Amino acid sequence: MTTERVLEKRQFGHRARLALTPTQVRLMDDQAHAARAMWNQLHDLWTMTPRCQRSLTRMDQALRQARKEVDWYAVLPAQAAQAVLKTYFQAWRNCWGGRAEEPTFKARIRSVMSVDIPQGRDLQIKRVHRRWGVVNIPRVGRVRFRWTKDLPVGKRADKDNRITGARLVKDALGWHIAFRVQSLQPAPEPHGGGQVGIDAGVNLPLALSDGNHQDHGRPPRLPDGTADRDKWLNPDEKAKLLRLEQRAAHRKSFRKPKDRGSNRLRNTYDQIKQLRARATRRAVDWQHRTTTNLARTYGTIVVEQLNITNMVKSARGTTDNPGTNVAQKSGLNRSINQEAWGRTVTMLTYKTARHGGTLHKVPAPNTSLRCSACGFITPGSREGQATFVCKNPDCGWQGNADHNAARNVLHLYRMGHALIPAAGRAVVRRTRGVKPTAAR
Known part of the structure; x- marks a missing residue:
């Protein structure tokens, strides 16, 4: 047969x-x-x-x-x-x-x-x-x-x-x-894994609805509360980067306006770029390893439909209408850009299709404000960036805020609020032979 x-x-x-x-x-x-x-x-x-x-x-x-x-x-x-x-x-x-x-x-x-x-x-x-x-x-x-x-x-x-x-x-x-x-x-057979909702955050990079959170172990902020844009570098590399930036600022102070920079200044900038590129490679490597593991483990992955461009807009405002908390918003924007949520979703899209799974997107509004246990939005439930405590007297659920959002993301999918699945195209060719096993 x-x-x-x-x-x-x-x-x-x-x-x-x-x-x-x-x-x-x-x-x-x-x-x-x-x-x-x-x-x-x-x-x-x-x-x-x-x-x-x-x-x-x-x-x-x-x-x-x-x-x-x-x-x-x-x-x-x-x-x-x-x-x-x-x-x-x-x-x-x-x-x-x-x-x-x-x-x-x-x-x-x-x-x-x-x-x-x-x-x-x-x-x-x-x-x-x-x-x-x-x-x-x-x-x-x-x-x-x-x-x-x-x-x-x-x-x-x-x-x-x-x-x-x-x-x-x-x-x-x-x-x-x-x-x-x-x-x-x-072609891969349909994935037999379970369903999972994922919420992308800053304190917790990828929070999963089943509690199997993916963390790269690098804190997004320094002890003084400012955003750490060099978190993918080790302490020695951070110290070297600081010395190079100070050296570049010192050499730049001798350059007159509209003059071409010296060879020493360009050499210092090249060394800074090398350290930045090394940090970027480490971040991309972590994303590849993490998304591959998720695509192999779960058959259905649900994420939020985020408009990252609007999320990282500056809060500076204008001269007539200046913004508030500009420094804090700038640090948050820098942390969001470092996590590269869009790149993570892109990797999940083609990797889930390669392993026979599917990736779905759900609307993002109120996923981080709604309680995943009772379904109510109660003012004051979100305590800071990391904790969620439901203020509903009949509920009282508390836990990690990103974990709560991930549970809401999966619940929206199960309630039928998923958008068009983000599946890649494939050119299919049929030949006669024995049906292959799933390639995972």
């Missing part, structure tokens, strides 16, 4: 650290600067051209002509230059569709340095060691990278399982390569 075997086509990315020589770093920097300058040239040409004459063909011709006339454009491979053009047009499509703002000029300092490699066959990836692999980068040569995930290369690569391209990205810790991987895997 044969059954239909459901396979789904998945596309995901994998980022690896590159080990470059000083010469290779200079070549990749030149390519990134050329790609940024090409973007700016396309943007200027687009804005100066009348609307009736704007077309992809016209922009492509101008790009080809520029590569012939400008010598330093030649350091950028032709396919990478075409990728810049396609990315620019996609940015305008996202703007027209209401998914993003209009494309803008890319400054040298504030923009992220990146180069696209749209063709996967140009990479020629090979594993040479248990921890290292080698990839070919056009106009740069063979480069080693950290092998931390099995990639479909060599005999393991086929039409359905392969690397379709990559992007080179530079941050404060150096150059990295982000592979675009396409694979065909069995």
